[in-house]
Amino acid sequence: MSITGAMYTAISGLNGQSTAISYISDNVANASTIGYKKVESRFQTLVTQSSAQANTHSSGGVLNQPFFANNAQGAIQQVSSTTSVAVAGNGFIPVSKTTGVDPATGLPTFETTSYFTRVGDFNQNSQGYLVNSSGYYLQGWRVDPVTGVVDSSTTSEVRVSDLLDAPVATSTVDYAANLPSNVKNSAGTLPATLPVSSIQVFDALGNERTLNLTWTRIGDNSWTLQVNAPDSTPSTLGPATVSFGGLVGGATAPAGTISSLSSVGGLTATPAGSINDDASFNFNLDFGNGAQALKLDLGSYGNSAGTTQYAGDTLTLNNFKQNGVPQGTFKSLSIDEQGFVNVTFDNGNVKTYYQIPLARFNDPTELDRVNGNAFVATPRSGAAILAQPGASGVGSFVSAAIEGSNVDIAEEFSKLIVAQRAYSANARLITATDELLQETINIRR
Amino acid sequence: MSLSAALNTAVTGLATLQTQTGILSGNIANAQTAGYSRKYATLTTPVAGGLPQASLVQSVIRTTAPELMKDYYAAAANYGQLTVAADKARALTEALDAADSSDGQATLQKLLTNFESAVKALEATPEDTALKAQVVQRGKELAAEVNRLAGLRSSLQAQGQQDIQTGLKTLNDASANIAKLNAQIVSQKAAGNPVGDLEDLRDAEVAKISGLVGVRTVVSDKGAMTVYSDTGAQLAGTTAQTFSYDATSNTISNGAGIDLTAGFRTGSLRANLDYLDDSAAALANPDDNVGTLAKFFNQIDSLARNIADVVNAAYDDPATAAAEQIFTYNAADPSGTLAVDAALVATPSGLNAARMGAVQQAMRNTTLTATQVNPAGDPNGLTISSVNIFGLTSGVLAYHARLSSETEANRDTADNLQAVLGEKIASVTGVDVDTELATMQTLQNNYAALAQIMTVITQMFDELISIGS
Numbered sequence: 001m002s003i004t005g006a007m008y009t010a011i012s013g014l015n016g017q018s019t020a021i022s023y024i025s026d027n028v029a030n031a032s033t034i035g036y037k038k039v040e041s042r043f044q045t046l047v048t049q050s051s052a053q054a055n056t057h058s059s060g061g062v063l064n065q066p067f068f069a070n071n072a073q074g075a076i077q078q079v080s081s082t083t084s085v086a087v088a089g090n091g092f093i094p095v096s097k098t099t100g101v102d103p104a105t106g107l108p109t110f111e112t113t114s115y116f117t118r119v120g121d122f123n124q125n126s127q128g129y130l131v132n133s134s135g136y137y138l139q140g141w142r143v144d145p146v147t148g149v150v151d152s153s154t155t156s157e158v159r160v161s162d163l164l165d166a167p168v169a170t171s172t173v174d175y176a177a178n179l180p181s182n183v184k185n186s187a188g189t190l191p192a193t194l195p196v197s198s199i200q201v202f203d204a205l206g207n208e209r210t211l212n213l214t215w216t217r218i219g220d221n222s223w224t225l226q227v228n229a230p231d232s233t234p235s236t237l238g239p240a241t242v243s244f245g246g247l248v249g250g251a252t253a254p255a256g257t258i259s260s261l262s263s264v265g266g267l268t269a270t271p272a273g274s275i276n277d278d279a280s281f282n283f284n285l286d287f288g289n290g291a292q293a294l295k296l297d298l299g300s301y302g303n304s305a306g307t308t309q310y311a312g313d314t315l316t317l318n319n320f321k322q323n324g325v326p327q328g329t330f331k332s333l334s335i336d337e338q339g340f341v342n343v344t345f346d347n348g349n350v351k352t353y354y355q356i357p358l359a360r361f362n363d364p365t366e367l368d369r370v371n372g373n374a375f376v377a378t379p380r381s382g383a384a385i386l387a388q389p390g391a392s393g394v395g396s397f398v399s400a401a402i403e404g405s406n407v408d409i410a411e412e413f414s415k416l417i418v419a420q421r422a423y424s425a426n427a428r429l430i431t432a433t434d435e436l437l438q439e440t441i442n443i444r445r
Numbered sequence: 446m447s448l449s450a451a452l453n454t455a456v457t458g459l460a461t462l463q464t465q466t467g468i469l470s471g472n473i474a475n476a477q478t479a480g481y482s483r484k485y486a487t488l489t490t491p492v493a494g495g496l497p498q499a500s501l502v503q504s505v506i507r508t509t510a511p512e513l514m515k516d517y518y519a520a521a522a523n524y525g526q527l528t529v530a531a532d533k534a535r536a537l538t539e540a541l542d543a544a545d546s547s548d549g550q551a552t553l554q555k556l557l558t559n560f561e562s563a564v565k566a567l568e569a570t571p572e573d574t575a576l577k578a579q580v581v582q583r584g585k586e587l588a589a590e591v592n593r594l595a596g597l598r599s600s601l602q603a604q605g606q607q608d609i610q611t612g613l614k615t616l617n618d619a620s621a622n623i624a625k626l627n628a629q630i631v632s633q634k635a636a637g638n639p640v641g642d643l644e645d646l647r648d649a650e651v652a653k654i655s656g657l658v659g660v661r662t663v664v665s666d667k668g669a670m671t672v673y674s675d676t677g678a679q680l681a682g683t684t685a686q687t688f689s690y691d692a693t694s695n696t697i698s699n700g701a702g703i704d705l706t707a708g709f710r711t712g713s714l715r716a717n718l719d720y721l722d723d724s725a726a727a728l729a730n731p732d733d734n735v736g737t738l739a740k741f742f743n744q745i746d747s748l749a750r751n752i753a754d755v756v757n758a759a760y761d762d763p764a765t766a767a768a769e770q771i772f773t774y775n776a777a778d779p780s781g782t783l784a785v786d787a788a789l790v791a792t793p794s795g796l797n798a799a800r801m802g803a804v805q806q807a808m809r810n811t812t813l814t815a816t817q818v819n820p821a822g823d824p825n826g827l828t829i830s831s832v833n834i835f836g837l838t839s840g841v842l843a844y845h846a847r848l849s850s851e852t853e854a855n856r857d858t859a860d861n862l863q864a865v866l867g868e869k870i871a872s873v874t875g876v877d878v879d880t881e882l883a884t885m886q887t888l889q890n891n892y893a894a895l896a897q898i899m900t901v902i903t904q905m906f907d908e909l910i911s912i913g914s
Contacts, residue, residue: 200683
């Protein structure tokens with residue numbers, strides 16, 4: 001043990017504390033950076049010679065190793081942008097870095113390296129890509145917009161450029177009304193035809209077409225239904241007979257509920273097997289784009305939820321809806337809690353094009369940092385494991401939010417004070433050691 | 446949990462409170478706006494890994510009262526129907542002058558009495574040619590009044606048809622507006638924007654229709670509303686519906702040419718259709734408000750025919766073979782239904798003064814049977830019998846006076862019901878300023894508390910920064 005040794009130990013202390021202060025200043029400087037993860041000081045001893053058995057110890061020093069608090073949650077701040085997401089949990093958002101522009105297509109080309117980030121303030125750029133404030137491109141799993149099936153085998157850069165939603169032809173028309181059991185025609189006799197009920201349905205091209213239903217009472221508990229679509233060939237279907245309160249599969253249906261439907265003139269009735277079976281007519285219309293199959297759902301056999309025939313002189317319409325939509329144009333883009341990238345169209349349809357997975361690492365504190373708050377996987381962090389948000393400990397998305405820095409200024413300040421004092425103490429030790437050396441030099445004059 | 450996170454939560458909380466205050470001020474600003482429904486915000490607190498978060502405005506919703514609206518639409522249709530019926534009954538009563546109370550007698554009664562007086566005077570002084578001329582003159586005046594009434598047919602009909610055309614124009618316009626609003630609502634709703642104000646506008650359009658015809662509404666999942674009449678005829682939807690009126694057949698058809706007259710079962714359009722209906726079924730209908738116009742003219746016709754029959758039967762001298770007459774009756778000519786015999790008009794002195802006593806006696810004593818009053822071929826709704834022609838005249842006047850006052854009384858009841866329901870809806874969906882002000886107090890307190898928290902956080906920051914120095 002020498003005085004010089006003490007001097008070097010104090011100098012390693014100075015180095016360690018100044019490094020600590022540099023981490024603190026980095027943290028405080030990034031206190032408002034979105035998705036920033038703080039760096040902490042982990043001091044460890046440097047031992048030269050130390051043995052409890054031999055009763056010896058020589059001063060060594062201190063080593064300040066950075067610890068990356070990549071798994072500490074930052075404060076989540078709400079923002080108005082619907083394409084911004086914050087991650088609540090341990091997952092990272094997969095992103096790509098562009099290398100340039102492909103001259104042939106004008107679209108960006110991307111590095112093969114995968115990047116990961118917690119900076120979720122994505123915005124749609126002019127080419128339809130979602131890019132965050134650091135310039136990283138969002139990656140996601142493709143989702144079939146029609147079936148909703150997620151293809152999780154590969155990720156690609158999220159690009160939404162479809163600005164038109166295809167029309168959906170009407171396939172189901174729900175109808176619920178009470179047919180008046182006492183209605184008579186103006187001469188006081190039967191058959192009595194009720195005023196036409198109409199609804200607009202959509203054909204395969206998104207044109208609105210009128211569908212007319214005409215009910216005629218032909219006897220007690222017995223009606224006919226005629227379906228008419230003026231623009232279709234054939235335009236008139238039926239009339240089919242609809243009976244109420246008869247036998248359904250051997251059991252008597254309650255009075256006033258549908259008990260049988262006949263299949264006539266293009267209208268195909270669902271079979272009346274037993275009570276509560278679906279009571280519908282299936283038929284095909286052709287508006288010039290090929291056959292369009294439609295189902296007119298009147299309710300269920302023997303069930304009063306749907307079309308009924310109770311007392312009255314006039315038809316009481318309770319429900320008349322169809323499921324088709326016209327074509328729609330792009331309205332807005334949003335990312336939801338499950339990471340689904342949804343496009344809303346002005347016809348009311350919502351379509352999902354991507355799902356953003358979350359990446360999990362065995363040790364996220366060992367990720368390498370690159371510019372723009374992004375991380376790359378290292379052998380010590382382990383490879384990224386992509387998972388659906390909400391699954392296997394990756395956390396989930398908070399939509400319309402961003403994750404703030406996980407730096408706590410109060411904590412940094414208290415560390416700063418400690419580091420400052422420790423630095424002063426180390427410096428004082430150097431002074432003291434210097435004085436001791438001086439004394440030593442002055443022993444012999 | 447750092448201080449800045451706490452600050453951020455407080456700021457977000459303030460923003461939410463500001464949005465709520467904005468909604469509140471909109472409510473109070475529209476407290477007196479008819480058709481405005483109270484808006485309120487639903488709040489949601491995002492889940493962020495257990496970290497405390499401020500609540501956010503999830504959506505802005507309007508208060509609705511769908512069941513009350515259904516009742517209101519029915520009441521509005523009933524009121525619309527009775528208003529038209531009462532207006533029409535009043536118009537006919539005024540045309541008849543039945544309501545004239547200046548001398549207790551309507552014009553028709555006065556003229557009939559004047560004619561009788563002239564006949565009486567001539568009977569007393571048979572040789573006076575001036576009195577003969579006066580009988581002819583009074584007869585002409587009586588005939589002129591009857592013919593004036595019979596001649597109103599085309600103008601009253603045109604008025605009723607015009608009313609239907611105007612009503613359908615309103616209906617078509619509202620239908621077009623509803624289609625436009627539907628498109629906007631679906632689009633805005635899809636984008637997650639509040640659509641309460643647009644829905645208010647759409648309800649206002651439906652309310653415009655509701656007086657014309659009873660309506661029912663069906664709203665789809667995407668927010669589009671389809672409006673049906675209370676008998677199921679489509680009035681509005683995602684495309685504008687157009688309706689047209691055919692005056693000849695008195696029917697309303699939609700754009701596809703489908704006759705939907707039966708679909709208009711209630712409302713002012715139905716009242717006008719009923720008023721104009723001159724079919725046999727309408728004339729046979731015991732409801733006085735159905736086929737009113739046709740019944741009215743049949744009553745005038747019955748009056749003219751019976752006056753001519755009674756007077757002529759008595760005037761005809763049984764001593765001569767020829768059929769002498771004072772009046773001529775012509776059912777086919779509305780402007781000349783009743784006329785004084787042309788020969789008498791040319792030479793009033795030719796009037797046989799000797800028959801005046803019989804004429805006067807007949808006018809008073811000849812009673813009319815139910816069939817004479819209300820012939821099977823031309824039913825007119827009158828149910829009086831065993832009356833003389835004075836009784837018939839006052840019967841016609843009383844019929845319309847009664848119809849007018851009855852429908853007006855019914856209309857007033859319907860008006861009350863509609864007003865009560867309207868107020869009920871307003872009290873459920875409208876803005877209650879007291880409640881709003883109470884909410885405002887709460888918001889203000891919360892705001893002040895949050896602001897105080899922010900002040901404290903700032904002080905804590907100051908403390909922190911001054912530790913080192």
